[in-house]
Amino acid sequence: MAQGGYVGKILYVNLTDGTTEIIPTADYEQWGGGHGIGSALFFDRVKDKTVDGFHPDNLITFMTGPMSGTLAPSASGRTEITGIGVTQYPVGWFTRSNFGGRFAGMLKFAGFDGISIQGKAEKPVWINIVNDSVTIEDAAGLWGLNTHETQEEIWDIVTGQPDVREWWGIGGSRDGGRTTQKPAVVTIGPAGENLARNACVLHDSGNGGGQCGFGAVMGSKNLKAISAIGTGSVPVADPAALMELRTEIKERFGFNPDAPSLETPVPGVQLYGILNAQPGYGTLLWPPMAEGAQPQGCMGCFKNCRMNHANGYANGDICVEGLYWMASSDQNENMAATTLLDQMGLNVYDVMAHSYMLELYKQGILGPGKEIDTDLPFDKYDTYEFIESYTKAIAYREGIGDDLAEGITRAAVKWGRYEQDTATGLLNRPQWGFMEHYDPRLEVEWSYGSLFGDRDINEHGVNWHVHWMPLVTAAVGQDPLVSAEELVNLIAESTGVGDPDGWDYSVDGIYSDAKLKAVSWHRHYSRFFIQSALFCDWAWPMLVNYNAGDDHTGATPDYEIRLLNAVTGKDFTYEQAMEIGRRIWNIDRAIWVLQGRHRDMEVFQGYVYDVPTAAPYFLPIKNAEGEWVFDINVGRTLDRERFEDVKSRFYELEGWDPATGWPTRDALAALDLAFVADELEADGKLGS
Amino acid sequence: MTTTELETPETIPALTPPSVELVDRALRDLDYEDRLVGYKMTPSAGNDRANLYSLPQAIVFLLGTRWDSPMLTPGFKGAINWVDLNAFANWLRDAVGDAPLASAVEEHVLPLDSYYAQVQTLSRVLGMRMDQYREVRGVVEQEADEAETTEDAG
Numbered sequence: 001m002a003q004g005g006y007v008g009k010i011l012y013v014n015l016t017d018g019t020t021e022i023i024p025t026a027d028y029e030q031w032g033g034g035h036g037i038g039s040a041l042f043f044d045r046v047k048d049k050t051v052d053g054f055h056p057d058n059l060i061t062f063m064t065g066p067m068s069g070t071l072a073p074s075a076s077g078r079t080e081i082t083g084i085g086v087t088q089y090p091v092g093w094f095t096r097s098n099f100g101g102r103f104a105g106m107l108k109f110a111g112f113d114g115i116s117i118q119g120k121a122e123k124p125v126w127i128n129i130v131n132d133s134v135t136i137e138d139a140a141g142l143w144g145l146n147t148h149e150t151q152e153e154i155w156d157i158v159t160g161q162p163d164v165r166e167w168w169g170i171g172g173s174r175d176g177g178r179t180t181q182k183p184a185v186v187t188i189g190p191a192g193e194n195l196a197r198n199a200c201v202l203h204d205s206g207n208g209g210g211q212c213g214f215g216a217v218m219g220s221k222n223l224k225a226i227s228a229i230g231t232g233s234v235p236v237a238d239p240a241a242l243m244e245l246r247t248e249i250k251e252r253f254g255f256n257p258d259a260p261s262l263e264t265p266v267p268g269v270q271l272y273g274i275l276n277a278q279p280g281y282g283t284l285l286w287p288p289m290a291e292g293a294q295p296q297g298c299m300g301c302f303k304n305c306r307m308n309h310a311n312g313y314a315n316g317d318i319c320v321e322g323l324y325w326m327a328s329s330d331q332n333e334n335m336a337a338t339t340l341l342d343q344m345g346l347n348v349y350d351v352m353a354h355s356y357m358l359e360l361y362k363q364g365i366l367g368p369g370k371e372i373d374t375d376l377p378f379d380k381y382d383t384y385e386f387i388e389s390y391t392k393a394i395a396y397r398e399g400i401g402d403d404l405a406e407g408i409t410r411a412a413v414k415w416g417r418y419e420q421d422t423a424t425g426l427l428n429r430p431q432w433g434f435m436e437h438y439d440p441r442l443e444v445e446w447s448y449g450s451l452f453g454d455r456d457i458n459e460h461g462v463n464w465h466v467h468w469m470p471l472v473t474a475a476v477g478q479d480p481l482v483s484a485e486e487l488v489n490l491i492a493e494s495t496g497v498g499d500p501d502g503w504d505y506s507v508d509g510i511y512s513d514a515k516l517k518a519v520s521w522h523r524h525y526s527r528f529f530i531q532s533a534l535f536c537d538w539a540w541p542m543l544v545n546y547n548a549g550d551d552h553t554g555a556t557p558d559y560e561i562r563l564l565n566a567v568t569g570k571d572f573t574y575e576q577a578m579e580i581g582r583r584i585w586n587i588d589r590a591i592w593v594l595q596g597r598h599r600d601m602e603v604f605q606g607y608v609y610d611v612p613t614a615a616p617y618f619l620p621i622k623n624a625e626g627e628w629v630f631d632i633n634v635g636r637t638l639d640r641e642r643f644e645d646v647k648s649r650f651y652e653l654e655g656w657d658p659a660t661g662w663p664t665r666d667a668l669a670a671l672d673l674a675f676v677a678d679e680l681e682a683d684g685k686l687g688s
Numbered sequence: 689m690t691t692t693e694l695e696t697p698e699t700i701p702a703l704t705p706p707s708v709e710l711v712d713r714a715l716r717d718l719d720y721e722d723r724l725v726g727y728k729m730t731p732s733a734g735n736d737r738a739n740l741y742s743l744p745q746a747i748v749f750l751l752g753t754r755w756d757s758p759m760l761t762p763g764f765k766g767a768i769n770w771v772d773l774n775a776f777a778n779w780l781r782d783a784v785g786d787a788p789l790a791s792a793v794e795e796h797v798l799p800l801d802s803y804y805a806q807v808q809t810l811s812r813v814l815g816m817r818m819d820q821y822r823e824v825r826g827v828v829e830q831e832a833d834e835a836e837t838t839e840d841a842g
Contacts (some may be wrong), residue, residue, distance in 0.1 A: 266804060271768065274731050320732040323767075329748060340826050350734075359739060362720040428737070438734040460731070468731060477802025615727040615735055615770055 001026070003569040004237045005066025010037070011134060013127060015221050016056060016119030017107030020134050026162070032577075033065035035096055035531035036584040038082030041116050042094060043587055043676065047095070053086035053213065054195070054220040056120035062107070062115035062186065062226065065534035067104030067575050068176040069234040070300060072563050073246050074539035079104040079203075080531055085212030085455070086197045087350060089433030093454040093603075094209050094591040096531060097214050099186070100298040101207035101316075102230065104534070106184035110230025121222040126187075127157065127535075128361040130170055131177065133607035134292025139224040146343035147189040147202040154227045155182045170231055181192040188215040189226035189345025191395040196405035198350035198394070200344055200460070204298035207298075210347035211434070211455055214268025214646045237569025245563055247676040250302055252544050261547050268478045274468055275481065275546050298574075303539060313336040315344045316539075321348040327382040328561050337387045344674060349435050349456070353408035354381075354390055356427055367562075374400035378452050425607030432456075438463060440608045441638045442617050444510045445519045451602050452523070452594060452650065459526050460480070461541040461556075464542070465491065466503055468544075470618035481546050485628035494556045495542045496574065499608070505633065506621035511642045516650045521578075527588070528581030529560055540614040583671045589663055590676045593685050599661035602647060629666050655686025664688065700796050700812055703840065705790045711824045717742050719817045722783040726750075726771040738769070743784050746771070747818070751811050773798055773806055789817050 002008045004123030028037045039060035042049075051057045058082030077160045084096040105628060106113070113134050122141035136622045142150050161181065162168040167178045174600055183639075184203065192215030199215030200208045209215075218224075236242055255277045256260075264272035272278065292334040297304030302310055308315040313335035314322060324335040334364040359365035361378040368375050376393065380386045393401025403411040409429055421427035428436040430447060433458040443466070449457045452612035470480045482490070488500035495502075495518070501509065502518030509515060529535050542555035559576040564572050588596075616632035623629055648658040655667025664687040668677040680686040706714070724740040726749055740746040749769050777798065781790035802807045815833050 271731070318732075322732075323728075323730060323733055323736070355736075355738075359720070362723070362739070362741065364720075438735065455794075471729065471768070475802065476804045614725070615729075615772075617735065 002235050004235060004570065005070065005201065006113050006568075007108050007111055007232065008232060009527065010041075010063075011115045011129070013115065013134070013136070014119045015115045015117060015121040015125065015136070015223060018121070020136075023116070030580075032321045032528055032580050033068075034078075034080035034534045035061045035062070035632070036580065037525060037532070037585055038063050038080060038096070038585060039094075039112060039587050039591070042082060043591065043679075045118065049083065049591055050596065053084040053092040053217050055084075056221065057118065058084045058220075059093040059116055059118045059216060060214060060217055061114055061116045061545055062103075064104040064108055066099070067563065067567050068299075068534060069108040070236055070567055071242060071246055071630075072300060072567060073249050074301050074303060074536040075563060076300025077101060077104060077105075077532060078536055079209070079446035079536040080511070080534060081209050081214050082248065083214065083217060085214070086216050087213040087320070087347070087407050088185060088455065089407065089413070092213075093432070093595060093597075095212045095454040097203065097209035098531065098534075098537075099203055099207045099209040099213050100536065100603050101184065101203045102185040102299040103186055103203050105205075105299040106181070106230055107228045108230070109232045110228045112228075112234055115226065117221065117223065120220065120574060120632065124193075124222045124224050126154065126223070126227065128154075129226070129230075130158065130183075131230050131232065133171070138145040139222075143193060144190065147345045148205070148343050150189075151185045151204070152185045154185050154187075154225060155173070158183045158227060158229060167548070169438050170229060171639050174566065176444075178293075179229065179231050181229065183229035183329055184268050185225055185227045188218050188223075189344075189395065190218035190345055191345045191405070192216055193224075194395065194397050196346065196394060196397065197407040197410070198347045198405065199345050200347040202345055204316060205308075206314065206321065206338075208321060208342065208344055208347070210321075210349060211458065213347070215345050215347075217424050218521075222339075236567050238566045241566040242563070245559065245566060246302070249555060249559060253329075253542055253547055253641075254302070255547055262481070264476075265478050271468075271472050272476070275462055275472060277484060287391070298536070301536070301539075305538060312339075313359055317342065320352075322417055324348045324352060325354065325387045327358075327387075328384060333387075336384065337391070340388060340391050344391055346391065346395060350407050351391070351404070351406070352435065353427075354387070356408065356421075365417075372400070372411035376400060388425075407433060414454065419606075423606035423610065425611045430604050430608050438467070439613060439617055440506055440604060441636050442612055442619055442633050443467060443508070444505070444515065444638075445522045447524075447604070447608070447638075448516075448519045448646070448650070449522055451604060452519075454588065456458050457568065459522065459530060459537055461525075461530075461543060462491065462522065465544045466619055467617070468543075470620075471616075474618060474630075480630060482544060482552055483628070484630050486552065487544065488620055488628060490522075490544050490552055490554065492552045494541070495521050495525070495577045496557060496578070500628075501622065503620055504622045505619035506623070506631075507636070509622060510638075511646050513649065514654075516646065516653055519650065520653055523585050524578050524581035526581070527584040531675070532579075532580070532584060533560070533564060535560060568605070579671070583673065586671055586673060587676055590673070590680055593662050593680060594683055597661065599647060599651070599659065602661060604638065604643075608638050609643075610637060612637050613672065614637065660685075660687055695836060697796050697809060700792070700809075700816065703792055705820050706786065706788070706817075708824055708828055711821045712727055714743055714789075715821065716785055724771065724776065724779045726769060729768040729770055740771075743786075743790060744779075746776070746779075747814055750776075750807060751814065768803070770803070773810070776812070786817070789813070792817075 006025045031037045031040050040510045063080045081097045085092045122142040168174045170370040187202040195216045200210040224580045262276045293307045294308040295304040296306040296308045306316045306318045326334050366372040393405045397405045430440040431451045437456050438446045488503040492500040499514040501514035544554045563676045570585040612635045621631045649657045726738045768798045777790045777793040779786050797810045
């Protein structure tokens, strides 16, 4: 039944026999939405959790949250994917990815809170959702098309190609509804079809769910695309309260162009936008184009951080995909490379490894007739010819591209380079084969969270403030907007952790009990608010505010809860929501344990312990005199022995067995997860 | 709101014009061992190591593709491209082989307070030097063209 943010139904599709089933959302509402429901569905429906990501039994979900498709600010446009991944090394853990755009809202307008997919079709298919109608269509005519071509083809098939100015009817009756919208399509490109482990899923022009290889998982199921179009709406319990909150958040925390409280001190410094969200922030990756560009954003968002460009390249690309290849002095070529990446359906974070390969080439290890033999034109690295041939080689598994389609980590293992290159940091893959994102020796809630979890966490809510605020202000010769002491106090207060030492990144601080509580908070907050309620990571949590003069109080935790309650009509408290996050984190942990996770596996690659940091890396530290300062933290490593002690204490904090890292029955039962404890016990993997 | 006042030198004295040999040496591609290591700092990807194998590559990395548009401004991606400028000066002297340029960086760039101010001034120093390089190259190319024309005529 549709009420309070949920539209009431989850679609289950069995591709093996072509059947569908409706799962009442109410059965899973206790998990919030998004990731939580995905984890619970996986646990219930995948009996053997050790199956490989390419196995037909792997269940993947595309889930929305209660606020998807509403006007909840920066909390309406994300879709969460869950399932067993294929990129991680050495084990493809149960994992997640996430993308923005309008798919989540459109799926709900069509009447579904999410889709879960299992099995494997005999031949390529796509799923066509038009309001309540679900059909599995032949994808013979789509297989081989790139991601953009596929979507355009599906738009034509579903809409019947009306004039762009026309309304068009859905369904056979007048009551079926009419719309001006195109279907929202999530698709794979040639990389996914060819089971490249670094294949992403793509929606519209540049919304990619990249990490973990879900594009290849879809390819393994012979599933080319999912299309959704609907003319329904999302029930909001208190629409007036939601609109008031939206206005209030924009006025209190957004940039006011008429009377700005904070502007960049140096004209044109786009990076300043990550502090004040000033107009032009949308050009974070691409500078204003002489021929023009226009803002573009996810459904319901007021920030519109993306851009569409008049040159037609890199539309909607806002994140790391914009950094794919920047060797050309012609910006159009750099942007074209990002477009090609999107069209092939590749995850930039893995295939950015061309820079690692260039280092091997320069060392004489890689090249024609070399130890790693390839005819890719590394002698023309700064030309579009290079990046085009490199990208297509991976997507179509041509030449050395066949190795690279296994992911750079597995390629390095095959080449005999992995141990040595991760020991020196030449290949900076700190955990599970993922590229280093933020420094694992310093910003440890990121690295600990990634290692104790399933992937690079990719959660920026703390990082904006502890790292970027002091870095950007220092780079432009400005004092920090907030002192180190005020900053850690603000974060301690807004997170609810209470102890500012949780954000002490000093040599000792990164091993403290307070730090572990901060890491724990981060895991639980993200699992619920970011990945299940689907607040956008680039906006939430709002721990500190720089747009209200001297009042730096952030929106967190008050506004997340008020938004949730306005939409759902429930009476959530922040503490209850955090407990749901803890519950999701623990069911995930149990799945990883069933997959083979053990304490002994949770170690970083060698460079994290042995190679000191070399570049300035601003973070707050409490110095020997007990004063809070921002330090550049050069020359730092992680200490092996102290980190092993961190593991023991973190496991205890979470209610896991310090000897194994496995959850205990008591801890699981306290989260109403006794059924999870039963399965662990039956498998001989219950912590004691 | 505060505006940063950049304390940069008003004038930078012209460097001694380089020889043809210096320009050729300075613009060559370097071996792996002679590379300069920088870091591209971006919100979406953190710190990403960048190996720079030539002076032109280092200039593009530090200053973007337009001489009048250095770090962080339109014409450049939203990143802080960071190089230890002490190491950069040493690299100019030892690997690239342009000691006068290295000395100018040490004298006019390194004493400045903020990285932004340093890169702004570095842009002027490098721009001036590249003009000199182009001038030398232009003379050489013009002489070569004239020689070729004479040869053709003969």
